[in-house]
Amino acid sequence: MEGQPHRIVVAGEVLFDAFPDGDRLGGAPFNFAYHLHGLGLSPLLVSRVGEDERGARIDSAMVACGLSSGGLQRDPDRPTGWVTVALDGEGGHAFTIHREVAYDYLDADAVAAATA
Numbered sequence: 001m002e003g004q005p006h007r008i009v010v011a012g013e014v015l016f017d018a019f020p021d022g023d024r025l026g027g028a029p030f031n032f033a034y035h036l037h038g039l040g041l042s043p044l045l046v047s048r049v050g051e052d053e054r055g056a057r058i059d060s061a062m063v064a065c066g067l068s069s070g071g072l073q074r075d076p077d078r079p080t081g082w083v084t085v086a087l088d089g090e091g092g093h094a095f096t097i098h099r100e101v102a103y104d105y106l107d108a109d110a111v112a113a114a115t116a
Contacts, residue, residue, distance in 0.1 A: 007042070007043075008042075008043040009043070009071075009111075009114075010032050012027065012029030012046075012106075013027040013028075013029060013081055013103040014030040014049065014072075015030075015083060015101075015103065016058075016080070017083050017085050018084045019085045019087070020085075023082070026083075027103075029045060029047065030047070037065070037067055043067070044070065044114065045072075046072075046073075047072055049080040050074075050102045051075065052079055052080055054080035054082065055074065058072070058080060071114050073106065075102035075105060079101055080101065081098065082098055083095050083096065
């Protein structure tokens with residue numbers, strides 16, 4: 001489409017990193033979209049979250065930081081993704097990536113519809 005701006009679509013996980021002192025919003029695709037927004041662009045992050053408290057927090061946080069939450073799919077059967085972060089007290093850490101979460105079931109047809 002010559003002469004028309006292109007929309008950047010970022011597809012993948014948005015999740016919470018669950019540290020001992022609390023959750024932090026993350027996921028590489030979310031971070032990428034956030035930084036594109038910081039550069040003055042308007043990316044569309046397409047991901048899937050559960051119909052749960054963490055999913056609602058992600059939706060609110062995206063809107064609060066200026067990102068559209070229009071690409072978020074809601075999953076009534078699976079929880080919002082999270083990664084448990086264990087700290088070893090010496091500056092090291094270990095991650096436990098929880099599976100069978102909402103973003104594992106991203107609906108490709110819905111992605112295509114959101115980007116049309």
